[in-house]
Amino acid sequence: GQNIDQPTEMTATEGAIVQINCTYQTSGFNGLFWYQQHAGEAPTFLSYNVLDGLEEKGRFSSFLSRSKGYSYLLLKELQMKDSASYLCAVKDSNYQLIWGAGTKLIIKP
């Protein structure tokens, strides 16, 4: 079966750095997405990786290792507004997104 694993919840301090991991087992691979979802709102796109390596976008970076079935989202200089759930999703061989359950990130002052 297809599976996306990510931690259920993480806590970090304002101004710090946090890394959210995602491991996946899917039938085929056509890219990995990270989305942010604030409570009660819709998911919004953060990043996309299809080749191995690090993609940086401001305070957020995303890393992919296809051989290991592994990705992480790195958030730097954490702000209170970063408190949200972070969803990892893989596009499979049918170009459909398979979603992890999400990681709830709690930022403390």
Place this chain on the structure above:
Amino acid sequence: IAGITQAPTSQILAAGRRMTLRCTQDMRHNAMYWYRQDLGLGLRLIHYSNTAGTTGKGEVPDGYSVSRANTDDFPLTLASAVPSQTSVYFCASSDAGGSYNEQFFGPGTRLTVL
């Protein structure tokens, strides 16, 4: 309209009733999707449409039907609602084809079936 809209925002429904959730996008995206999101589970695909006039079944299609008469609209119908269909429903759209096509999400419909 800007992006994707969904209606209603929330609904309480008696079991056995028929319900249609509406979704409209103005981005001229070819592909549209319906997901449900339940606590502790990832988004699960119900149905999708790669282009107007075509639809496909996702991971959890039972009890739901869709139609895609034009590019903009993608309604989701529950023919006879059951309590297990209590969930938050998200509609999404994207350009079809290829690997890199991010999905844009509507604000969601919170449905409670009693």
